[in-house]
Amino acid sequence: MRAPETHSTEIHLVVNGESTRVSVDTDERLLDTLRLRLGLTGTKEGCGEGECGACTVLLDGLPVNACLVPAVQAAGRSVETIESIAPDRLGHMLESGATQCGACTPGVVISSHWVRENPHLLRTHSIRELMAGNLCRCTGYDGIVEGLAAAIDAENPDTHDNGERA
């Protein structure tokens, strides 16, 4: 018995600020659209089941696991990937040792970017809670938490970081 045929459809996306039309399969993951059709290989596949966060991208400004989002569901929406992050925003995480092997790193940076863009989140959540959707097997997280805390401090000189609050 043959598996049911998949169909192609053209969708419109705004990827990293650029309006893009792309033909996708109806059962295609946003992760594959980004990596295979648009060549944006900075977004990594870590588990394919929404557990590890390596494929985190921002969909209309909110972090999602691109492996769990059907590409058609992103139609008409804005997607920001690691390729949209300016390298000059990465200095704190470089200094703190936030990356080792680098495989989780793009997802970590995207989640960190979301926290940095939304510092009010820190009024109700710790950095560790906000970053709990990104598994890292190398750093033990201290390099990530410290780098993000330093970036937030630098960007919000008047507020108090509660990154290590339990």
Added chain:
Amino acid sequence: MAASTRIEGIDKLAGRERYIDDLDIPGCWWGMTKRSPVPRGTIREIRFGPGVDWSEFVVVDHRDIPGPNQVRLIELDQPVLASEYVRHVHEPVVLIAHPSRAMCRRAIREIEIIVDPEPAALDFRVPPAPEQIQHGPDNVLSHLTITKGDAERALRDAPHIIEGVYETGAQEHVYLETQGMAAWEEDGTIVVKGSMQCPYYVLNALTHALARDEKHVRVVQAPTGGGFGGKEDFPSVIALHAALLALKAGRPVKIIYDRAEDMACTTKRHPALVRHRTGVDSDGRLLAQQIEMTIDGGAYVTLSPVVLSRGIIHAGGPYACDNVSIVGRAVFTNAVPFGAFRGFGAPQSQFAGERHMDRIARTLGIDPAELRRRNLIRDGQTTSTSQTINDGTDRVAVLDTAIRLADAEKNQQEDRAFNASHPYLRRGTGIACIYHGGGFTGSGEVHLASRLHVAALPDGRVEVRTATTEIGQGMLTIFTDIAADRLGLDRSRVTIADADTARVPNSGPTVASRTAMVVGKLVEDACDDLRRTLGLDPVARGGAVTDAIDNWYRTHPDREPVGRAQYRQPPGIHWDDETYRGDAYGTFAWAAYAARVEVDLRTFQTRVLGFQTVQEIGKVLNETLARGQIAGGVVQAIGWALLEECVWRDGAMANAQLTNYIIPTAADVPPIGVHFLENPYPHGARGAKGIGELPMDGPAPAIANAVADALGVEPDTIPLTPERLMELMTHARA
């Protein structure tokens, strides 16, 4: 010296690092693997279903292997592809390739491997039934012993004998990048590129099974997203598979495992069972240690004998004892083969040893820290292999620093009051003293005879050529800084060549905490040799080196100046493989860890509230990277201690997914306290000792000891999941 930043750090943070799955190889097909459905049996038939057009596929089985059907490592017992017989679930049998990955997935489901099952050996802890025996008379793959003094007699005379049985589970590496490899043929050379720790291990496996000489095989490491040992031995298997498909297809083929395949089918940390029988005097001084360590070797030998070796050598702990008898066994089972994982047997044996020290302390009513102080090796005393320790490190100070930095005594007072008043939370503190030998065991480094080159390039830069790989540990940064420092050059004038066997000499594998200590030293030696080649005096630095390179190319435009180094054993090291006596390692790193935990008696969940490490690692080469190694290792070990349970069903991992194989998140662990003590090792790069594996050894026993302190039970098996702790508490009450 301030920590320099990671060389490739910005590329990784910006998502520009290109791993094997990210590389667009023109004309590349996808490869996939069909595997055995059962743990043991004879292959009766392989059926290819009608659901796909097989003429579109390339199909490879054992008959397509040009050379011996063997994955060459320590032994030759593991087939590249099973031919008539399977020895474990998920053993590879058939490979397919197709331009579409989706079609590969569909086709794999169309293949059926029919096996006549035979009785499988699936529990290494019990002796096999006759019908389960498949290796020698008793399924024992490897048997090793360490003897010092007369443990039997000392036990007869000892005033106290304390016994314990300890068990540790399998652990999955969960490197965030799964295994992946691409292969293609180029001018008669098979090129294999992918995720790996040890390019020359892969080369060695390829030349054997493909029946080619080294000139016709080239192995290139792609940026590698974590290894932890999981990419020490296993990449040879997937490299062979990719190469066989590429040769038959006549085009590039890439195999990228998805997470489920990676978790189910690749190696893991060896499960272990360790028995201790210890004689002590009334002050708690160790009179005799009798230790038996058994590990599950799985269905093929892989690295089990050397894992067992490191395991038993570390089993006695960093303590002085005159009478020691240690017996180690690696047992064949029909489990998916176990392999290298950070620590390499030492975490298993030191979990047992450090839990046992707490049991001795409790039995004798001695404070656990005091018991350790009395027994820690002093300079001039010997380890279990009769290696004299004389390095000037104050191991008692290592322990006392950890206790002080952890505020352990104050915490324990507070926790006693807390426990007396809280309805359902219990807190406790535990410590562990550990050591870890750097580099290969015994004469291993001599056999490796690692080599490394430093060449001067026409543009004035120097290039370090080494098969040592960057796997996240910071090798690119460390080696760049060592070479820059040695030659007095700015780090921008040092480059590290790709780990490509066509361009770099065999520097040995990237394992065993040997990179900074052993291979880093070769960087220094090769820099010195480059200076000699350039006709410079031994202290020439900076501008003198740059000028000499310019002069060289003016007079020898066609000849590249290369400094060469090869490993030389430091003087005074003697090891006897026959008797297992002598200097097991050039040096040990020493550490003491303190954990504070909180157990919820409603859920039996254990939380680590605080974790303090103190380690003497010779010389810290880069503070940020070194802290990252320690914190990362500790968190991996917290996972092994509390969360990470491989559930086995009929020889297969039943929870081969991150949904229910749980590793720690940022919210599950506290900040890790990292404190270094330095006592430079004269034969390591700038005084460095090995560091990578050390932090895997101590956390599990420290945490289990903390749970024992909190609850008054003896948690002797890890992972200490809520289910296991509930069972332990229920038995304790009964």
